[in-house]
Amino acid sequence: MKNRLRVLRAIREWSQQDLAEKLGVSRQSVNAIETGKYDPSLPLAFRIADVFELTIEEIFERD
Amino acid sequence: MKNRLRVLRAIREWSQQDLAEKLGVSRQSVNAIETGKYDPSLPLAFRIADVFELTIEEIFERD
DNA sequence: ACTCAATGTAATGCAACTTTGACATTGCGA
């Protein structure tokens, strides 16, 4: 899976730490997802979609 | 997370085994997801959306 | 040059997802 997290976060000028707090996860988790180390769980993907006010499909993409 | 897997599968008259094969997972995984034992991973959620030709948001819902 | 925020990354540990194999129950058609 690819994702547009880094871009979306940059547009909003949020640090990884900012986003992590909004999501209720650690900064390392945000970093790992952005750098493609692993994919978020489905519940976390929904929370990510929530904070960006987008659909999951608009953020994540099959690779 | 809640999901409409059982209904969507019933409409198409697919057995859990049929769906499992389309998804490339075990029948027990399909059953566990349907019975709410756990949520699928994000990649699996995308594959589920693919086989039903729906969006993830149309299939899964925050509970 | 120094500092500090932001980011990358590694190790360890636990929780969640998934598989395989096995067994029980239910319902329907022969």
Place this chain on the structure above:
DNA sequence: TCGCAATGTCAAAGTTGCATTACATTGAGT
């Protein structure tokens, strides 16, 4: 009634997601 497909469920084991702690690097501002 017998057989079989479909489903529910359990245990053991492997993989992946996430937390925590810790340390290194980079870049911007002073």
